[in-house]
Amino acid sequence: MKLETLLKNCLPLKTRGNTDIEVSGVEYNSKKVKPGALFVAIPGFKTDGRAYVFQAVAQGASAVVFEGEFFENINLPQIRVANARSALALLSEVYFGYPSQKMYVAGVTGTNGKTTLTYLAESLWKEASYKTGVVGTINTRFGNKVWPSDQTTPESRDLQEIFLTMKQAQVSHVCMEVSSHALDLHRVDGLDFDAAVFTNLTQDHLDFHRDLENYYKAKEKLFVSCLNQSSKKNRVAIVYGDDVYGQKLLKILEQKKIPNISYGFTKINQTYPEKYSLSLDGFEGRLRTSLGVLDVCVPLMGLFNVANVLACVELGIHSGLNLKQIQKGLSGCKPPPGRLEKIANKAGLSVFVDYAHTPDALKNVLTTLKALAPGKIIAVFGCGGDRDPGKRPLMGYEVGSLADVAAVTSDNPRTENPETIIDAIVPGLNRAGMSPYSQAKGYLVEPDRKKAIEKALTLAKKDDVVLIAGKGHEDYQIIGTQKFPFSDQEIVREHLGPSTPLRDHPE
Template sequence: MTTLTQLAGALPGAQCFGEATLTGLEYDSRAVAAGALFVAVVGERFDGHNFLADVVARGAAALVVERAEAVPAGVPYLLVKSCREALAPLACAFWGNPTERLNLAGVTGTNGKTSTMRLMDAIARAAGETTGTIGTLGATVGETALPHDRTTPESPDLQRLFAEMLAAGATSATMEVASHALVMGRTAGCTFDIAAFTNLTQDHLDFHKTMEAYEAAKGMLFRDYAPRVAVLNTDDAAGARYAASNTAQQTLTYSPSGQAGADIWPVDVQLAVDSLRFTAKTPLGDVVVRLGFGGTFQIGNVLAAIGYGVARGFSPETIAAGLAACPPVPGRFHPVQAGQDFAVLVDYAHTPDGVENVLKAARPLTPGRLITVFGCGGDRDRTKRPIMGRLARELSDIAIATSDNPRTEDPERILDDVTAGMAPPAPTSEGAQVYREVNRRKAIALAVGMAKQGDTIVIAGKGHEDYQIIGHTKHPFSDQDVAREEIEKCLSH
């Protein structure tokens, strides 16, 4: 059991009024149960102070507030300057600072976080460790799924997950670290043994406003958390800057392009739709890479994971075994086969760089035409939409713009933004045939219907997602399932 005064010790300057024994820590009023400490976070849409009477009625034993006058009479509370800033230290203290007893690796970057994290996890498993993961696809400990709904959860959820991993016998964990999470302090209090960087390209400017601010946010992982080892992609300009200025005890660099001076780089690369083979040069010796899924963009992810293995001191043979055992990451360059004589690849690419990478990876594997189905999410960075439209037009033979997750935006307005970048600059300029179909199923059906032997269809944007967000509602929708259904329809005619 934890008491209010014990938790107050984690917050210098906090004033404690009363005492309570606490059995839980919550920031969402709807989740409060008897014995909980409720932290009244002030957010963009909701102010936790407006729900204090409700959480007390639900059984909250104590409160953390910024305004003492809002506290119902007789309820113990902590008075702090910022509930948002207090949340992470309270969570770490409540769950006993679990990352101090886990070997924790964090991966940040615009693209590749999920794949890199999964590859790292596979390497740790090959070394005989019980592991945990937290990221876009959910959380796991060993073979058990631990559900959550954010790439990087809020600090109480994050620390609870780490505590559950420890209780299940985990000795190491890997996690995706989103830029939002760093800025909002969700990871505050975490002890990172290893921090890795994949790349930095345009995304989330609705939140960060500028690329400079976005880079600074990612850089917090290497500047503010003082990891033992930083693993950095120095092909990327931001990675080179992080390498020149970080607080890690050791820096390992990798270069997907094989630039001189990097600690880790690839040679003898062999690519296929469903495989990737090369030899990685490392400070510990050669690592023979035999991966069961493809994509040139995966080279960087694999090198980052190898950097993790090197930082952990694993042998080249253990690293290679882990990579070979790693299953394909759902929704990343994922082949869909239903008996057709053309290729279909589903990918999570939802940024300009992501779209460019996946199309450039698919092109050399395509003897026929490259057909791209893609969209852009609503209520997100609008400035990337015409860029993605231009890239789809320039790098495809046929480009079909459609809806992604429109959320509360008008899907047609989103497509207006996208197709603004798809107009040819001159009547004679080269580029893809361009189509616009707001209904995503119809867009996929259109692509399948026009595909011929040797063509490749890339369906970009949603990847592993099994839903489409329209308004505030998640409707069942899987690109993989829909593609398979539309292929089967065509084959049955």
């Protein structure tokens, strides 16, 4: 492809050298540059991509794109841009042939619920015999192909290549998680969305966004920029209307005349449940939808999953499904790994692993379990290192308010001292009125996550519920800068093996 053709989409500030040349690829990782590739030097969090320009040139790059001043000692085409990340997205869109224009694309954003919604959409579309693709936190997949994910939303160049691969495999419908980081870092620029879903917004990622308003503004971009600028004619925003930020978003959508549907538990929304009942096996309910009344039986627990289903019903309707297809797809859906995942065990204990790693997510999960558990709630949790320290006491408060026993431990401590993280959590437990463990209640501290899980399981009786929160589907633990194999699920299975008797012992 001609470099001149690529550049028409990214509006360079200035160029130097001959742009009437062939380009054989687009890369942002200098190690992946092959002869003839266009190298885009994007600013990183630790190093600037400009530092790798010479390595890219040495490996045969045909031209370079960057922010800042021209390089005086490089004898090949140079392209200066205002924003290299945005340029990477727009250049990749052209190079890979605008693949998202050829399929139905739904983007899901929000603090919680993104992964579950993509799984629900996949279940609905598969029931309708659509070839379906998913891009998200757990993995990227379509057909029998699965790639593990390093981040919720891949870099723009990789994302465009994924969409091209899906298109070539005749995938017709894609549902993807869109993180606030991805929106601020232009990873989804150039994607043509048919639908965008807003699930909620509560405190998270403030180490990156600094405050909730900036966090919201990042989420808003999916709607006022990406969806609004999409080439698709029949676009819709599906917004949780019971959320304060959802209401704010709905007002903006109305001002900009972007088609929208609100969902929630109150009748001010267009889509809401007329009635529902919850159990440890899921929920049953009657939903008021834009196509009429729908009776559902869904094997997903919790009030928050009622909201996720409401959003997915409207997404299904917008994508062309009828209520019968939606009903069948919902009844056959499976919980995503690590999302209130019940771990079967011979001990007969109710043990759940969940990804809840924000105050609101912990509150939702614990409220669900507390309403359904006949015995005590025992929660194992920690907070990630090098991430939003402000939420640590808030998470402690939610656990202290709703659990009977808490085992405070490590999550992914990264480069922080685990005990420093725990010290920031404990004041929240104390504020909620929880004291150090005594007489079968209170909190205990165990920085070793494996030992903390085992201690919680040892304390549990037959009617108790154990929640192991924070890591969900993750099969690793990050200590320092290294990943070590670690699975909450496997720790439970190892501890509650076939030889473990059903217990109902005194404390």
